[in-house]
Amino acid sequence: MAKKLIDLVNISKSYGENLVLDDLNLYVKENEFITLLGPSGCGKTTLLRIIGGFESPNTGSVIFDGKDITNLAPNKRQLNTVFQNYGLFNHMSIAENIAFPLKIKKKSKSYIEDKVKYALKLVNLDGFETRTVDSLSGGQKQRIAIARGIVSEPKVLLLDEPLGALDLKLRQDMQYELIRLKNELGITFIYVTHDQEEALTMSDKIVVMNQGYIQQIGTPEDIYNEPQNAFVADFIGDSNIFPAVMVHDKLVKILGAEFECVDVGFGVNKPVDAVIRPEDIDLVPVGTGILDGVVTHIIFKGVHYEMEVTANGYKWLVHSTDMFPVGSEVGIYVKPFEIQIMKKPESEDEEAIVIDE
Amino acid sequence: MTNKHSLKKLLAGPYLVWAVAFIIIPLIMIMYYGLTTEKGHFTFANIATITTPDNLKALGLALLLSIISTLICLILAYPLGMILSNSNINSSSFMIILFILPMWMNFLLRTIAWQSLLEKNGVINSVLSLLHLPRFEMINTPGAIIVGMVYNFLPFMILPLYNVLSKIDKDVINAARDLGANGFQTFHRIILPLSVPGIISGITMVFVPSLTTFVISDILGGSKILLIGNVIDQEFVQSSNWHVGSGLSLILMIFILISMAMIAKYDKEGEGSAF
Structure with missing residues (x-):
């Protein structure tokens, strides 16, 4: 059995009077594709941002690989996020975008070049190095954001409704791409979506959330065939x-x-x-x-x-x-x-x- | 179709008349005066008067003071722009009004107010002597002129910077942090490069009016400190020598054109323009 990679213990978060997450417990195993599924406002994105380090919980702790990272800055965490709006750097070329995390880590030039090439190949965008961000379509931007997220070999990739802005056909293609990527890279994916079909297609484990509570955790089959409420x-x-x-x-x-x-x-x-x-x-x-x-x-x-x-x-x-x-x-x-x-x-x-x- | 088109053109008519009468014709007149002698012969002599030691000194001082005040404005405005762009809409619009408010008061009035603050027996020195602190002499120094420039032109720096900084997607900054960049690296590699259009726009909008001012140097510098603007003013008003005045104006215009070219180069999408 794969070991626990992330353990969320008694997480609560509120914005003023508004309780977003209430005493939530959840663990994520190594090399798992786990989806946080729920309607908007259910707290799934807040939970992802807490894991990524962009929000800190009011109570509870985030344990990563046995260490408490609740108060660790995002740049010190071994996990990367693919943002809903891609978060690409418009003033850099595609190659520079993907190279960014490697440059920060001061890797050698030849290593960076190889890695950028490999990452582009993984997302099926070979030869896009010198293109500008503005010249890409939505689906291509999404792929570049994923390439940039995985190039520094994080242990976990967090994805915040990454396919939300794409049209149906492209979304379906990307779903298979993501499954393939996850299997090829062997890293843990934590995926946030409100689209139940997306969740059923891709996930190893689905966490259904509503109003800050976890409603049910299970495999897609469990969730579909044996809903608990x-x-x-x-x-x-x-x-x-x-x-x-x-x-x-x-x-x-x-x-x-x-x-x-x-x-x-x-x-x-x-x-x-x-x-x-x-x-x-x-x-x-x-x-x-x-x-x-x-x-x-x-x-x-x-x-x-x-x-x-x-x-x-x-x-x-x-x-x-x-x-x-x-x-x-x-x-x-x-x-x-x-x-x-x-x-x-x-x-x-x-x-x-x-x-x- | 053609009718509709010509009708639209007609709407631009009133402004066109205005522009021709008060921008284009004066420009042509300055060119004409600047490049001719009193008898109407073509000459470069008027422009060449910039090389006299006094005029060179005035131009140099004007350049120096406007560069210093532009830098001070940038240093004051950039952190403020970052704070404003991160705060919520309500409090930031309040802050912006706070900084824009002085702009709604008459320029001359603001400068004269600074005069009465900095004067030998002005407000600041009265307060200092009340507190038994040493008086300080700032009026009629280059420092006083810089204070006047910064005070008057700071809003022109804040607005384009705020504008460009608030347009940077928070996810872009989060992504940089997420990918391992610390606060300084995020600023250096992401925020700063993305705000270049605003910086260029702000620099130009402070530098050009500072370089050409003669009112601020007149009021806060006394008649002792001459900037190139004051020299031109004197040529036109005191010496009634429109030819030399126009010639020197053409020199200044070169600096203005360079600044405009900088904006055009870095701010293609008009991102940094505040108005």
């Missing part, structure tokens, strides 16, 4: 979230209909939330499913049809490659293991569950 279920992908009653182990009552499930340990006749992903709902002939409904809306999405099925007074979101025209009567069936049961939050506060692993 309604926030995570709602934020990651489309989902149907139903108020339900756990009749007993492995049986849940959703909107009056009883569904078999695989969850145990919620008690008897306990109110819960049930999550069913739209692609996990099977539309079957009327009468053969668990309950019946009527298709009330349909949109063609390319890969699948997105349908709205009204059943037992609730609009079910269904993704299916089969098309059922509006007005057709259908049966709804869900396989037991595709229902995810979550404890109902008793209050607002509890919705923000802090997980200490």
